[in-house]
Amino acid sequence: MSGHVELIAPPFAGHLHPILGIGVELAARSIPVRVTSTAAARPRIEAAGLTARVLESADDATMTAIADPVERIGRRPVRLHRQFRATLAVLAAIRDELDDGWRPDPPAIVVADFTLPVAGPGAARHGIRWFTAMPSPAAIGSTDGTPAYCGGLLPPRGPAGRVRDAAARAAVRTFKRSVFALNARPLRELGFTGAFRADGTEQAYSPDTLLALGLAELELERSWPAAVRFVGPVRYSPPGRPGAWGARAAAAPTDGGGPDAPHRVLVAFGTHLAPEKARLVEALDRVAALLPDVAFDLSLGGTAGSDAPRPDAAPADARVRVIDYADYDRLDRYDAVVHHGGAGIAQAALAAARPAVVIPVDYDQPDVAARLVHHDLAERLDDRVLRAGAAGAERLAAAVRRALAPSAARRAALERFRDACARNDGAVGAADVIQQALTTSRPVGGRTTGARA
Template identity: 40%
Template sequence: MQRLFDLIPAGVTRIDLLAPPFSGHLHPVLAMGRVLSERYQVRIISTRGVASSVTAAGLAGLSLPGDNDTPLLSVVNPKYAVGSHPLRLYRQFRRVVGLLKNFGDELEQLWLREGAPDLAIADFTLPVVGEVCRRRDVLWWSSLPSPCVLDTPDGAPAYCGGLMPAQNGYQRLWHALQRKKVRLFKHAVFWLFRDVIRQTGIESLYRQDGSESAYSPLRILALSEETFEFPRSWPAAVSFIGPALYTPPTQCAAPPFEANKRHVLVTLGTHLDWHKDAVMNAVIALASTLPDWVFHFTDGHQTVAGQQQQDNVYRLAWVNYDNWLTRYDAVIHHGGAGIMWHCLEKNIPALVYPVDYDQFDHAARLDWSGKGIWIKDGLKGLETAGPLLMALVYADVSDQR
């Protein structure tokens, strides 16, 4: 993260960092804010629901007016799987675009009242910030916890089930076809919602140089290590600054660790609520094959009270990674960027059970590098993962490949 200081232009004194109110996006922004606040005037801009987390991080915050948290949560974390269902996709994307437009409008009014920064660093899910910055003459950068999702002219594309690097001509051809498929899908979505999207000020999907207009043309802060990513021709704006890890302090109780037992954390992050009961049942089946081990399944929500126990499985509301992750012998996670890098930085062995979004691409990178094992058989693979867990705990991951 110290690499970030080398990129800040001379003359910048005030920096605003912007993120939606979701842990996987807010926490990296808080991590950057804590580093930058050593030398600059830093403000975190998000919704009212995370104001306490910003304060707990020791940072100044500005909250957008109105109740943005409830509609945002209902869109990105529905009680059902969106998948590739066309009507659900249509409804979700239309609502997302409407919320982004509101975000942009409220941000511009906020800057008129409170003063604009010299530099705005916005999470990649907030492309409307770029248009506001253009109108207000503010320098705009993007932050990206998952650089694997960037469009590039070569390499394994994202959102195709977790493609590995091409090893021969056939695989390179297959990757090229998949890249075209992804671009065609993006063009189709943009055309379908062109009238709604243009209300945000975004006129085109790609710039004349081929770069994606959703990201800053000046700087994309890749919150990863280039050596971890698959080889590809990165856009000129990309700068790797390493993972940005931070978890705000909470009042949640400590997880129930038992003396002389192996402990495994199972997490799907803060989203995917529609799938968590099914995963909990799979964890119970897995735990029955390792009766002397203790399993903690976390819902990822600080607002959920209490804990449940069934034999050697506990269902917990929240586990603070900064405080407790090193107490676990292994982690089973969904491939979210946050928990992935927490495990890598703390050298915690991991099984990866991807469900959606870029999680399959992270699973592929962990599996390829020997830093994790990808569970590819769905819930059945999770239920029967006992031997893999024992291999992780008692031997090096690389020895099991």
């Protein structure tokens, strides 16, 4: 299969599913594709009609334990560093296995999810072009503007806000340099000489092409590295395969019938951190009691082997049902969405022009929420609402009620971003960039149309 495009991602839906969407589009163009991930991802890869390569060195239980820690990471440097240290051994094993496989069977291009940066130095050793896929463009480091990973900052208002942003950017970059300094030896063995290149871009991301799988219009004002190409969101859900990767097929939302039919709201909480999911299940029981004219579908991002709450742990209210996963192409059948700020569900709600209530938990989710709030696309609630008992349920119920009756301004904003999503199919855009790269030896990186300088 030499000369193929190799797509690499961890098995988690928010990372794997966009990669699968790109793979399906490439395969439709008769471009040979192979998707590399762990054993847990294999059924989904094959359900997409793609060739799977299973990483024997990447244990699914270990990777899940790293991504789904007992305690939240948040903005706590010690916890962030502890999680990073845990990934180094896994990345080293993956690097060696990729290297061994590429010797007899080198791809023409490697497209790796941003969480697996070891693919880059490995590809360079074999003369293979390396692209980074970034499902959440907010996570790309910046040298100006409002930085990410600082709790979901909104754009500054006046000089004090600009000083705040400068201090936050300096803190983020200092932390990243410190992490490299504390782990210099294993990182150099992985092929990295520092946290940043001479031009200020991050070594963890490709200097050739960084596929930003989102909308440039959604991002906050800032400059972008020259390699960034905004190609649009990739909205892809693998077909359900009962007994394979999901215990049950995805349930379709109930069709309303008649003027007395309840509103229907999707609650999609596919975040890591199982304790937060359990709190949501408990809170939703109270919320449903406060909203007798609303029916809820609850998706916890479940797949086979997940330890997230199952249907037998669902709220007792009959107007709440648990579904294994939500088909992102069918969100127009809901009146509103409550979600955790994951890039995938956020972009799917925009594509369906559905008002949202966002409860970010960790990682880049507060930054996604900040962008939705800034463009008047959603209301944000602090995740403490899930731990506030009856008072928290009342706040969440009130927010759901507001989402079901959005203002004229919010409706207009939602329609504007729905149209932007329709114009920017990320799978098509990414495949265009990759296909162009296959026919030329020159780098295809560059500023995307509309990216702000």
